Amino acid sequence: MQKSLQGEALDAAVTQLRELSKNFQYAQVECGLISAALNAFALELRMAKVKLDLAVDDAGDANLKVREDGSVSYSAWIEEPGGTSIPGGNVSGGTSLVQGPGINPNHNVAQAYANRIAEAVKEAAEADAKWAPKLRNLKADDDLTVSHRDWADTQKDMRGARKDAGDYMDLILEPPKDGTPQENAKWWKGLSEEQRSDYVSLNLATVGTLDGLPSEVRDEGNRYVLRTSTADLELERANLIGQRDMLSPNGRYSVSGATGRIKDIDKKLAGLEQVQEHLDSTGRKDLPELYLLGIDNEKNGHAIISVGNPDGADNVTTYVPGMNTKLETIGKDIDRAESLYSQSVAMGDPDKKYASLMWLDYDAPQNPVSVAGEKLADRGAPVLNEFLDGLQVSHQGEPAHDTLLGHSYGSLVSGKMLAGDETPPVDAAIFVGSPGVGVDRADDLNLSPESVWAGKSANDVVAGLPTRTIYNPWSWGERPFGVDPTAPEFGGNRFGVQDGNKWPPFSAHSLYWDENSESLKNMALIVNGEYPMSGTVPE
Known part of the structure; x- marks a missing residue:
């Protein structure tokens, strides 16, 4: 329709x-x-x-x-x-x-x-x-x-x-405690169809979190969590408003505790609503069904959304966003996953199936102080590794071509994940707007350097480290996260990116998914296992 x-x-x-x-x-x-x-x-x-x-x-x-x-x-x-x-x-x-x-x-x-x-x-x-x-x-x-x-x-x-x-x-085995994706998948396969149905019915919130389970099962559980999380927040909000109005019926007095919590709830509801709107948008923009593979509103919130079912896709791309990403503004990051999906399909093999994921299951830094440290990336890397392992375990048919795309601080999370796994669960890596990926050489990412790609706009102040500017919180000393992945000495490949505006300072940091842009087309070609239209390949 x-x-x-x-x-x-x-x-x-x-x-x-x-x-x-x-x-x-x-x-x-x-x-x-x-x-x-x-x-x-x-x-x-x-x-x-x-x-x-x-x-x-x-x-x-x-x-x-x-x-x-x-x-x-x-x-x-x-x-x-x-x-x-x-x-x-x-x-x-x-x-x-x-x-x-x-x-x-x-x-x-x-x-x-x-x-x-x-x-x-x-x-x-x-x-x-x-x-x-x-x-x-x-x-x-x-x-x-x-x-x-x-x-x-x-x-x-x-x-x-x-x-x-x-x-x-008691007759249905519980999933293994803190199980690996492989252990979770083995548990799932060991249940009868009736046992699976009943376990899911009674544990919807649990199955959505289990890496290694089929994406359709996780989607069912997480869509339920999305509905109930929204309901719980809406009911709490209504209760707080009632308390506030009772304590200050004419609005003459500020009820700071209630007012602050209401503002926090409004932000989380805004994020949940954006997720729901994208799930409801199936049929628009020639996009396939979306799968909700993770959702919660703890801290700044987390969400994992796949455009297309990764379990049956030939090409799977996982995008890890960076600085300032949170549930409250998650819509723009889902848009990016959708844009890359559409561009990859347009430039790829019409007989292949695609999935483009947006993965925000770590606490992204929200200010320059936390961005300047590696703690959040150290925490997020193993979580990302488990998730990507789970995608490989739940995949059906011939192995997919898996690409990891890290933007901004998300490139550091991605780099640490790759460096920490001798056999990482991806075939290629793309870094855009990167302040560094935690290592000085592409060889240290446990991928063939030919499969490591990086791009940056000339006016991207984050990727421009260690240029010293008042807008650059990392520039007061050595480059903290390793060699620039677009630099020749890094040993990877560089692809072409359109120049962005110099003002406002961070505008060029978000241009990589612009419609019909050089960077988006080049990333789509890399996702398809092809060489970009522009860029340099170090000898």
């Missing part, structure tokens, strides 16, 4: 379809919980039935007859040939054994079996009484609006179902 139509009717239809999609997503979550709850209920019934069947079979082996009501009949007892006969009878469960003269010995045998039968039936009845109200509670409001309260309630439903289904979940 979005490709072929335009106008108010289209906008109205898309709005309604998005609301319908939200309804389907909510229904999927609740139906998943119902399915898992029914399986847990069925397990408890099966356990009771096993006890019942054993008791009935044992009674038959003892020549006793079990009636439909669960009572057990026993035959008469003759003490000795020609002796006194004690008549038989029928007993029901829940009665104690009896002793004394004149008691038919078959009575107590039958009573023991009747008690076992009654106990099994009791366990089944208790399971029914336990699960009936819980299943009745798994229902939506009687309307077509999925509110923030509805999404928040799904978390409570999930916690309750997970707790109540403890015996059933």
Whole structure:
């Protein structure tokens, strides 16, 4: 519709379809919980039935007859040939054994079996009484609006179902604690389809974080986290506004604690909304489905989004953003991943599939002081390594051509990841606007120098280190992050980039993804395993 139509009717239809999609997503979550709850209920019934069947079979082996009501009949007892006969009878469960003269010995045998039968039936009845109200509670409001309260309630439903289904979940192995992507994938493959479905239904937030699992599974979990995170923040915001208005009904007094938190929530909501808008934009700009492979609003927030499914792509590019990147402004970085996807497809093999990822799963520096240090890069590098390992583990078919793209401080994170892994999970690396990648030689990145590319604009003050300017926080001394990766002595390859504006000072630092630009086209060629149209290749 979005490709072929335009106008108010289209906008109205898309709005309604998005609301319908939200309804389907909510229904999927609740139906998943119902399915898992029914399986847990069925397990408890099966356990009771096993006890019942054993008791009935044992009674038959003892020549006793079990009636439909669960009572057990026993035959008469003759003490000795020609002796006194004690008549038989029928007993029901829940009665104690009896002793004394004149008691038919078959009575107590039958009573023991009747008690076992009654106990099994009791366990089944208790399971029914336990699960009936819980299943009745798994229902939506009687309307077509999925509110923030509805999404928040799904978390409570999930916690309750997970707790109540403890015996059933004990039969499903938990993923390995702090498992590697390979260990996570092995765990996943070891589950049956039903076990996978139930584990995901009861642990949506968990599966989205597990490197090595299929991207479709992670996407399902993280889309749920996106909805519930938004709902939790919206509800908290409404509560804080109520408190603020109650304490200062006329707005005459400042309630600093509430006001500050509301501002923080607004920033996080802005970021979550940008992510949701991009996920909802499927069909626009000739882009494929987007996959949400990570999301949280801790600190400045994190997000991982793939344009296209990386598990089936022939060419996969992972873009690591740098300075000042945060959830609040994540939209521009997703735009960059989308732009590189479109350019790579336009300049590539039409028979190949592509995926272009934006990876922000580290705490990017937000000020010149933190940018000048390597601590954040040291923390982010192993996280990036695990994620990229996971992409290779979850990939289907022939291995993909994997390219790592680091921008600004993200190039330092990328460089440290490459230098720290003797067999890094990528085939090529691109650095743009780089203040340095943590090493002095391309050889130190554990890739062939021919696969290491760097580009910078002449007016990029970050990539222009160690030029001394008042706008350059790193220029007061030696270049802190190693040799300029575009320098001949670095030993890699340099590709051409258009010149940017000198003013404002950091404008040239963000030009690498400009539409139809020299830099974007060259990066797309590198992604396709080809040589750029412009640049230098050191001998």
